[in-house]
Amino acid sequence: MAMAATLALGAVAACSGGGGSGSSHGATIFWHGYTGPEAKEIAALGQEWNQAHPNQKVNVTFAGSNDDALKKTLGAFVSGKTPGVAYEFGSSITTLAKRPQTQDLTSLVKGAPDFKWDDFFPAARQAATTPDGKIYGVPALVDNLALVYNKKLFDAAGLSYPTASWTWTDFQNAARKLTDAGKKQYGWAYVNDGTEDTVWRFLALLWQAGGDLLTPDGKKAAFDSPAGLSAMQLLHDMSVTDHSVYLDGGDQQYLNLFNSGKIGMLWTGPWDLGSITKDVSYGVQILPGKVTHATIAGPDVYMMFNKSDRATAWAFLQWLTSPEVHVRFSIATGDLPLRQSETQLPAYQQFLKKYPGDKVFVDNLAKNATKSRPNIPEYSKISQALGLAVQAVLLGKAQPQAALDQARDQVNSIMAGA
């Protein structure tokens, strides 16, 4: 489908030629932080592309962990050796969008109806778009949170497995029953390092209760609502009153503890499923709900930084994220599909067979991952303020209302530009 556009753009690329900053021997540099099977598959796909497009070669390069992608890219701007394409966290878009090197993809996307932008899952599209409607990235990954539980612990506690209609009360009760202080066994785990890892699970709770982070005009805090209070109260009750939550200090031991049967339930994404050991029989269910069963997505994007090899970069990204190619990447790596149409392909059944746990996450993308974090430059500071509030509540250092009030004041002053 995308072939026609690709060929047309290929001609343009041949005229503009390579040799721009950051391209080696005319090939467009593609930076990624993939490791393991993902690294192997992206390299194979790069080779396949280069064989079919000798005039639009792409140099697939490992640029270090994705955690450092933003720092590396900003460093590249200073040195002038910018990559044509780089894998970036969704949260980095607002920082990068302000840079002259960053390519605005709006016209490319709008000018390529065959690219079928609306086919991408909503959370992925939102993550690539800034509030002014400009598109700066092509979706690279959409993750989201679901409830992963240890069946053995549920059986031992005489509990029936979580259902899609589970409420917060069901969840809290199950966590309490799964907790056994004597055996050092906990119902749930919460990453409590005050970073975005702490914040995004709270955002899912906030949305489930019908609340939102900011007011509709995006100018003020809105999480100090009854919905926000009920979310904080749930965290307080489970952590401080029930002691049913293992607080992970940020060293990510929760997964080891889940593997050794010390934690009954996790709110986590598909990336953790591969690390659950064979002997643990686990199930995956959508998150419990209050008003909705909202989940939160952590989408990442491919961004473009060179005007000179824009055509090649764009052609490659269209090909890479086309349903037929991406579903192969999914099968090789366990990454979720990016596009709704991927789930209609025959190959998708192969994906489900290989990664049965991923089905709930894919369904979540269409149904429950409809909201996303605001793509605004202030978000990183908002996240820090909220992270402290959630942490204070979990540790029992602040009452839910007081923590919300303090965070609201901080966020309002951040939004006012102070």
Added chain:
Amino acid sequence: MAVVAADRAAGERRSARRGGRAGGSGPRLRRADHLAGWAFVSPAVLLIGVFGLVPVVWSLLLSFQQTDLTSPGTWTGAANYQKMVHDPVFWQAARQTLVYCVLFVPITMLLAIPIAVLLNQKVRGMTFYRMAVYVPLVTSTVATGVIFSWLLNPQFGLVNAALGKVGLPQQGFFQSTGEALPAVVMMTVWGWLGFAVIIYLSALQNVPRELMEAAALDGCGRVRAFWKVELPLLAPASSFLLVWLTINALQLFDEVYVTTKGGPLHASTVLVYYLYQQAFVDFDGGYAAAIGSALFVVILAVTMVQLWLSRRASHYEGN
């Protein structure tokens, strides 16, 4: 450094006694000698200039700007310094840095002296013991941090398990606002102890045997000789360690980054960690540079004290 300086000073005095220095010194230095001298020191001057002075000056300039470190900044005068004065988290970080220094430096030094005395005995396998004490210093901070995080895990760590066995209450360590900083102190004392021990050990071995023999002849017991002869002679080593450890303590970063990330609730945020957060998480380079400049002034003051102390110490040795 003080030790080295003191030794060198003593050495020069000795050679002076032996018949004065070689000629060519004094005001009548030839022009060619000048040039040769500069040629000899130029690599060092260049390195220190490029990697020491230039960044210091550049960072000072940055501190008067609003900049994200990658695009050109705008001059904002003293705005960053004003912000700093009114930033409660900055003051919390400054206070915690001070508390850290006050705990870390004396504990390390006080623990190091008895260990150095023990390692100064003639016992079989002493090389092994000395190496064992020094190993933590050459262990990577990241490895240390990961292992301590696991040992001090409140629910599943070995330390709490041991405390439980002897009936002591369970601690929160890195995850408790009250204990995070002391836990970092504990970890860094473990890491730096070997360094302090080596310095004290070398000082103990430099104690002239004649002095100890004289003390023994005068009827002074082993314990008393330690207090009256050896300990006073450790003063230069102590003054060096005091300053060296303090400067290192003021620059604490890795251990915090690896274990607590400054938390929980800023409870273990120290100045350099806060600076890092401002510069590389929030991309507020100007403010981070201002914090760096403030820290620079403090470290400069500590270094002045070091110079003053080391001069005093070498006078002491000379007498």
